[in-house]
Amino acid sequence: MNIVLEKRVEALGLILPPAPKPMGVYRPLLIVGEYLYVSGQGPILNNRDLITGKVGQTMDKDQGKKAARQVGLTMLSTLVTHMESQHKIKRLVKVLGMVNSTPDFEEHPYVINGFSELMAEVFGEDNGIGVRSAVGMSLPHNVAVEIEAHFLLEE
């Protein structure tokens, strides 16, 4: 449980969904040296439902962007829940944004901005923005967006 991040999130008026339980044999996050790695996260709602759908078919790009923001809230919940209090995030390093999209969908960056704008809001324009790829594939449980990331911790 990380109180500092939880307070930051509360100060911004953000409501976090419950942290996801792993759907398989993996950890929600792992700290190795100065790096914190987060497993691929889907968009979990406050009632524990997932936002599902294929962007470009059953959802438009703005619905996809909202789903990506919800992935960000889910990842923050994972961080608050599983990161111990002595750890503090220094900056976001790298994001792989995966959109459950039709083969001809072209606006993956627009969708994943929903996540990236939230990270900039929480960690700041400098530390909350890292490198990124935003691409399309098929996703577990038909979730609309899945995102994995790693962060740098304060020493």
Add this chain to the structure above:
Amino acid sequence: MNIVLEKRVEALGLILPPAPKPMGVYRPLLIVGEYLYVSGQGPILNNRDLITGKVGQTMDKDQGKKAARQVGLTMLSTLVTHMESQHKIKRLVKVLGMVNSTPDFEEHPYVINGFSELMAEVFGEDNGIGVRSAVGMSLPHNVAVEIEAHFLLEE
């Protein structure tokens, strides 16, 4: 050649396929500082054939899971063959599990567990389980599963 890992694998009664030769301009693995990175591996059988097929279409999820386990055996073969004896794996850090699946397949985590359960068996419940994403895409030579990973080495 890494004798320690080979002995561990033998003690578990696991049979490793021949280590794959790179299908392009890349290395099977690379060590940088404390990190060991492994290139994307497919499921190679003991007779050097690949397990091919599209999960959700020509294969079901249990056949996919077996293919993922075979990817794990293939990765162990790569590690035994190309990791020198002075190196010792401390833990698995991160896995990207890629399933050659139909657009509507939803059980990528179930499939990739075939790999992850093997890693837990070989390296232990703590050190063999890291962060993970398990997603769907199209893969070289129509292999059923491809997995890339990186590990932390003992100092």
Add this chain to the structure above:
Amino acid sequence: MNIVLEKRVEALGLILPPAPKPMGVYRPLLIVGEYLYVSGQGPILNNRDLITGKVGQTMDKDQGKKAARQVGLTMLSTLVTHMESQHKIKRLVKVLGMVNSTPDFEEHPYVINGFSELMAEVFGEDNGIGVRSAVGMSLPHNVAVEIEAHFLLEE
């Protein structure tokens, strides 16, 4: 601006396209300690157009390979433009090569070799070749190939 890399590129007679501007909320590259991470890059031509198309459908594998080489030139342009002069690349570590391909396309490694051969040319057979995965998915703006990578810097 990195003059050393620019001179190396010029000595090889390579013409670099303009460095891409981020299409979303991310940085073109980020340096953390000894690592340099580059965001997913598409194939930008000298006139700023993108090479678009689906490999296996509107493009064949050789056109895909040329697009992957152009992604390499684009990434070099990003490095020359955004890497400061005190930094020097020691080696390529890891590449994720993403081909905008049909579900049944099988030659992703052949395509991504277009990028990898260029890296070997610029950084050498040893330092220019790292670990890699080469896979298929859908890509922003229908670009034919997108590649993300990270490098190790000289200390």
